[in-house]
Amino acid sequence: MEKVKKRNPWAWIPTLYFAQGLPYVAVNVITVIMYKRLGISNTDIALYTGWLYLPWVIKPFWSPFVDIIKTKRWWTLLMQWIIGFGLAAVAFSIPTPVFFQLTLAIFWLVGFASATHDIASDGFYMIALEEHQQAAYVGIRSTFYRVATIVGQGLLVIIAGMIESNTGLDPAFTRVEANPAIEVNALQGYHQIPPAITLTADQTAAEQFVFTTDLVEMGTVAPETVDAASGTMPFDAYSAMMMDSIRTLNAANGFVAEERAEVAESGEAVTPEQGLNGFEQWIKDTFGEERAEARALHNNFAIVGVTLSRQPAPGEDRILIVTYKNGDQSIKLEQNKLSTRFVFNSENWNKTAYLYFEADSKIQSRTEAQFQGTSGNIPLAWTIVFIVLSVFFLSVAIYHSFVLPRSANDHSIQQGDKTSAREIATGFIDTFKTFFQKKQIWVAMAFMLLYRLPEAQLIKIINPFFLDPVDKGGLGLTTGQVGLVYGTIGIIALTIGGIIGGICASRGGLRKWLWPMALSISLNSLVYILLSAFQPDPSTITGMVSICAGMFVDQFGYGFGFTAFMLYMMYFADGPYKTSHYAICTAFMALGMMIPGMWSGWLQELVGYNHFFIWTLLCCVATWLVTSLIKVNPNYGKKQTTEQKVAEESITEDNQVE
Secondary structure, eight states: OOOBOOOOGGGTHHHHHHHHHHHHHIIIIIHHHHHHHTTOOHHHHHHHHHGGGHHHHHGGGTHHHHHHSSOHHHHHHHHHHHHHHHHHHHHHHTTSTTHHHHHHHHHHHHHHHHHHHHHHHHHHHHHHSOHHHHHHHHHHHHHHHHHHHHIIIIIHHHHHHHHHHTSSSOOEEEEEEEOTTSOOOTTOGGGSOOOOOOOOHHHHSSOOEEESOSEEEEOSEEOSEEEETTEEEEHHHHHHHHHHHHHHHHHHTTSSOOOOOOOOSOSSOOOTTTTOOHHHHHHHHHHOOOOOOOOOOEEEEEEEEEEESSOOOTTOOEEEEEEEEEEOTTEEEOOSSSOOEEEEOTTTTTSOEEEEEEEOTTOOSOEEEEEEEEOSOHHHHHHHHHHHHHHHHHHHHHHHHHHSOOBTTOOOSSOSSSOOHHHHHHHHHHHHHHHTTBTTHHHHHHHHHHTTHHHHHHHHHHHHHHHSOGGGTSOOOOHHHHHHIIIIIHHHHHHHHHHHHHHHHHHHOHHHHHHHHHHHHHTTHHHHHHHHHHOOOTTSHHHHHHHHHHHHHHHHHHHHHHHHHHHHHHHHHOSTTHHHHHHHHHHHHHHHHHHHHHHHHHHHHHHOHHHHHHHHHHTHHHHHHHHHHOOOOTTTTSOOOHHHHHHHHHHHGGGSBO
């Protein structure tokens, strides 16, 4: 092995992988929030931001250029500079009249730069570290990548919200209380469109936004039917009609841009039995759970209005954005089908804009949530957020210019001063050719596709299982409880599992820990078989502890077991084209998660949760089969003496092109 310039990995791995995760979140998550705040319609947001994910899907197709041209260190630093200046360009495009078109174009560029940065930084990780270090730090890199996603989705959005709150009118607040003890009667006051707001002298003394009520008290489980003016109708159909009325009123009064309405023909849910073909019916009859027909529980809703106390100057707009502030997240403000961003001006300032709140029917005791309406300078807020991101990336680029180690192994495949177009084309073809000529290629592909087969199906069903009521086979958790169980306990366990997995692999090697990790990632189905069989009550301390413990075991096992998968991809990618070969491996990894996830919901609806989890346990056979077939150097990932390293280099050649 060629000599590597020594540098403490803690000096650059955390910052490198934090920098890898942040632009991914900025392009694929923050854009949706920002465009929503800036008044872009849901239709346009979904259509155009969906394409921003494409660079990460197709990145294996240009990964060979990272191997052929220049060094991985050069590519990593170049992409960080491009991302930094790209984010600055986003910041200065936001205040322009054509911000949507400009920022989309720049985000597209940042997306390709970020995907290329992923390729280069992963390749650099494999080149700059010895094998035992790669194993030891695999959990650390995953942890800081996850931290970046949390910071991107949380802290940066909070910063934008704080700026909005402190640059406009005073925030307005309304509180929604949900109480199962309140008997829900058809057509209660909060089921109606509130009348126009009558302002008091104190409210008109200063320009401010005013809600129709400071406190809404509502029940949780809504009635099956409603006696409306047009006759008796299902509650779901009634709530859909009221939602459509709100959409129409808000658009007619000029508060929001008019969008295509979604017409609900019926409020009744479609059951799995409707429209089954012969094969589906056979699966349901043969393998499905026998469960009494579940009674549909309907979430209750409340409508709240908001208005402006004074008329703005002609041509001047007051933008109001209403968001969740604190309390129980099982009480939600509808934002997917209805806008929560309203434009008040000199013509509609004294009219009322309407909001739709919903309480989870599974709430067991009195709870509440507070919502806040802010009217700050939204373009300024997001401009500052992207300036902060830009400064961070430019600082990271400067920092990494000094800190990233210079490895003797970090060179292009074509090592001359000038690389001809013919050499580049030849290298591009050789990249894919040599990948598919590796020994055990078909076994390796099967491993990448099937190692996570149980988890690929579970991951799509876990949240529905938590949320569905007990009589449908679920656990009946509220939305807020799912946030605690999955978003907090789960992330902590996943991180701990990944770090411990890296430590174990670095001490014993991948081969020693391969089977413990394979069992760890595949046997998590047992957790959900037990949870679906016993269905612990989340309203009790014992039940909630049981559910949290199950989630901890599941996510710890996944984090621990995923270490073997990551290390095997590094092992298999080793060779002259390791950077691009690793990118190809990640494409197979994504495919292995995507395809099983596509049928998991269909199968669960046919057989029920418990039998579905039993099916995923049977799928562990595929995980164990592909694990038994792969061959791994016994010393890979383990810290070795100089003599062992020399011996390993000769063994590693067996993994290269035949």
